[in-house]
Amino acid sequence: MLSKRHRHQLIKDLTRQGRIGTQGELVTTLKGLGCEVTQATISRDVRELGLERRRDETGRFRYIHSEAEDRRDPEAACARMLAEFATEVVAAQHLVLVKSEVGTAPGMGRVIDELQHGLILGTVAGDDTVLIVTADRVSAQKVAEYLTELGG
Secondary structure, X not given: OOOHHHHHHHHHHHHHOOOOOOHHHHXXXXXXXXXXXXXXXXXHHHHHHOEEEEXXXXXXXXXXXXXXXXXXXXXXXXXXXXXXXXXXXXXXXXXXXXXXXXXOHHHHHHHHHHOOOOOOOEEEEOOOEEEEEOOOHHHHHHHHHXXXXXXX
């Protein structure tokens, strides 16, 4: 069994080659290389490594390493994700719903969390939806407007 450090290096190598588009592909590829992993482990690894899914030149999603400047500027990362993948941002009571392309919500939730916005109490991400919890209707409306202006 590979150590976490070695597994992370292997994942970096595979994603730099541009072959991996889903966590399932990553699990299958790693298992083919003799690394016993679960989807939950890969999900954590993807988050820890800061991998993001973006479309390549053929339009297929691929994991890539996030750009260094985006890591220093959470607002720029969130703006890019919203502009590229968000399909709708709606305030509903004390919640904000961000609809996105299939498979992009976990990354979207992560960049929204990294904003550390004072009105956002927390987020929950599914496959194509991020639910943002705020304290009240006014806060939800302000967050929805902010995210819309940012790129949503």
